[in-house]
Amino acid sequence: MQVALNELAALRVQRAPVGITSVCSAHPIVLRAALRHGRDHSSTVLIEATCNQVNHLGGYTGMTPANFAALVLRIAQEERCPGDLIVLGGDHLGPSPWRDRAAEEAMAEAERMVAAYVAAGFRKIHLDASMGCMGEPAALNDETTARRAARLAAIAETAARRAGGAMPVYVIGTEVPPPGGADHALTTIEPTAALAARRTIEIHRQVFAEAGLMEAFARAIGLVVQPGVEFGNHNVIRCDRSKIDALKQVLDDEPQFVFEAHSTDYQGANPLAALVEDGFAILKVGPELTFVLREALYGLDLIASDLVPGYGERPLYAAMEALMLAHPEHWSRHYYGTEDEQRWLRHYSLSDRIRYYLVAEQAQSAVARLCGALAGKSIPLPLFWQHMPAAERFSDAPFDPQEVLIWRVTRSLAEYHAACGGAR
Structure with a gap:
């Protein structure tokens, strides 16, 4: 089943929710499995790289965005996976790899990274400027985060127009779980408060409008929130639908969006299906694979x-x-x-x-x-x-x-x- 990212919210509004799996891995065998599976089921293959894994300086894999895109496309050709099924995404794109530097220096690197991602054909962009840089709090307030996200979106828009083709779609959101899971045994995870989710959307909308980026904001399709699922070194916290009733209502008032769920690894089929039904249309998986x-x-x-x-x-x-x-x-x-x-x-x-x-x-x-x-x-x-x-x-x-x-x-x-x- 092939579905476009910008169709997810409309399908939810029509009470016919579907989801897309976001494969967050750079391992060639994982990529091959995902592309073969997409070919066999004629389904969208969303493959994402993170800012630490792949960036304009190489990341820990040694790959630039162009290198990563070339790897995916080479394997796709070997597996005869049609190119129109493939979507490349950039995850946590922001200053995180350089947060030990001053904010302006870190943001300058983030801008170069975002430009490299878009130039290489990545069209799903998660804007994540929520982390503090040198001398700043570990987590920034919504307004500072939104202003930095807008700054990165402006770079992405310019790079996309220069490269041609489709314009990017964006995911926003500051309540992001620890990349790769938690380090300790978990007992419970509290979902994002509905008020916090509404505030994140509203502040981003306001800041993007002030920056003249409403055309870009109209292509913001997803909001990262915590649905109350997580995994640590030892155990998994599975979805408890009773805890997210208020959070789900946010989407009724903001029909432009779906939720993006990070750290859905090890949940199993039934909890994952419940997440999709509740509006978490983008399910990110990496370490499980x-x-x-x-x-x-x-x-x-x-x-x-x-x-x-x-x-x-x-x-x-x-x-x-x-x-x-x-x-x-x-x-x-x-x-x-x-x-x-x-x-x-x-x-x-x-x-x-x-x-x-x-x-x-x-x-x-x-x-x-x-x-x-x-x-x-x-x-x-x-x-x-x-x-x-x-x-x-x-x-x-x-x-x-x-x-x-x-x-x-x-x-x-x-x-x-x-x-x-x-x-x-």
Whole structure:
């Protein structure tokens, strides 16, 4: 089912709500799974990159927006996914990567980043200038946030006119969950107050009008709010619809908008469908997809250890452990407890910070060795029952490791697709 982003609000008003899954990952296998799934279901494939992951200076992936767009389009061509199904989005676009600098310097970098995103073909832009820079409060007030968002929108508008093609659509909102999930065990998450959501929209509307950007504001399709769902290192808080009755009414008074829900990972099909029905038409997922990819890789690592002479005892696990210990910067501030607790969190935490390491040369070499060890082998059914029971369909036939990895990611994507209305 193909649906345009600017159709979501109208469909909700017509009491026929549908959703779109926002795939927030730069891993090639996750991207391939998303594009293949979109091709097979003729459905919109919304793929988003974050400001820390991809920016004009390279981000932690080393990719600029143009590099990321080229990667997506190359895989799309290989998978024969039609280009008109693909939408590229930029998530949390603002000064966050440079918030240790003075505000003006950080905003100048953010402007260059936004221009690079739009020039590269990204047309869904989440304006997020809510975080304080050097010497400022950690979270800014709505007016300062809106003024900085408008400044970035002006840059996006200019870049889009220069590049040609469709003009951007925007997502606004300051109540954003921690990227990648929370660092601690969670007991409850309070949804955004309806009054706060109304105030965010109204202040942005006023500031954009003062800046002469009402044409851009008319293309603001989404508002980021907290629906009361989240995941931490250890657990998941699922949707409680009884807590968002007042919040849902905001959309009745602001029919231009739908809600965008961040951190919807691990919710499952029924809670996701409830979110869509309640107006959360954009469901963002990222760590879950690389978590299940890692889950499949580790399952295959165990199978190869049992099946292939000379492969060794879980060498992929050992390689990842050595890599994370040698370069702790991506996990050390997020995982707490004893050494034993930190060890299992490095590999199995729901926040999945191991995803930062999967692109490293050492990790890729270990994955390549694993795939080479199993490629073409006939894996006995009992080994799948032991290590990857749900993958038994791949037993007793020439084995293609990439196919089982894509299959595992697609199982999660299928839940989102169904929740968004794809099963209708």
